[in-house]
Amino acid sequence: MFRRIIDDFRTELRKPTIYFNFSGEPTLNKALPDMIAYATVHGHDTFVSTNATKLSEDMAERLIRAGLGRIALCMDGFSKEAQEAYRVGSQFAAVKANIELFCAAKQRLRAKNPITVLQTLLTSYSETQIDEIRHWAIQHGFDRIRFKTFSLGSHTSPEMRVAHSHFLPKDQSLRRHENARESVLCTSPLSQTVVFWSGDLGLCCIDYDQVVRLPNVMEHGFLTAYRSDEAARARRRGFARQFKICQSCSYSNADKLGFIVRLDPSGAA
Structure with a gap:
């Protein structure tokens, strides 16, 4: 793979x-x-x-x-x-x-x-x-x-x-702090993706449990899966922080x- x-x-x-x-x-x-x-x-x-x-x-x-x-x-x-x-x-x-x-x-x-x-x-x-x-x-x-x-x-x-x-x-200067204001957008889904052991795509490095289900790369290849309408829609939603995992993200909220x-x-x- x-x-x-x-x-x-x-x-x-x-x-x-x-x-x-x-x-x-x-x-x-x-x-x-x-x-x-x-x-x-x-x-x-x-x-x-x-x-x-x-x-x-x-x-x-x-x-x-x-x-x-x-x-x-x-x-x-x-x-x-x-x-x-x-x-x-x-x-x-x-x-x-x-x-x-x-x-x-x-x-x-x-x-x-x-x-x-x-x-x-x-x-x-x-x-x-x-x-x-x-x-x-x-x-x-x-x-x-x-x-x-x-x-x-x-x-x-x-x-x-x-x-x-x-x-x-x-x-206190060495501590991580929650954002004073909630981030409206997150660029991570646009700049990264994960491939799990099974070949399933992952939205970003925070989605450890594959909460967001995406296509598999094994059938038609990585680029076909990544450029699919389904994956593109998920990235747009991730960019807008519309998934539940976005609300508990320790990166975009800090x-x-x-x-x-x-x-x-x-x-x-």
């Missing part, structure tokens, strides 16, 4: 970026580097986001050699307490070591790509670690840091909000999703 999707764009002048992650961990797929290589050869930019818990040296080298365009290596703080309080079941030392392993592989292979982004979550456990994280990222050759604000979710029950409020940073720090090898941000 993946190759069929890529092949569908062979005669298209504009090639979309392929994001190899949705709601799972992409590095568990041993064929991931081969898929990236196929997309890259056919003119697509590629992106992977990983929690690095299972990232091995072999996988790191294969991803780099495949021509991966960008990678977000995610670490939810810069201490055992900060990482493991939020990412239950992970091991901070292992995640940190795996990320360092990837950076070392890129340097050893003298590769310009992928652009490496360190993504870290701003919580009450990590808000005092920003300078330490920045120093470590520069030391290991990262191109950028993305500090992502913590979300309680606009659909979360009051009880759940109270139970997880201890994650909120004490510094301000300050985070900030990016671009790094220079000399140590200047």
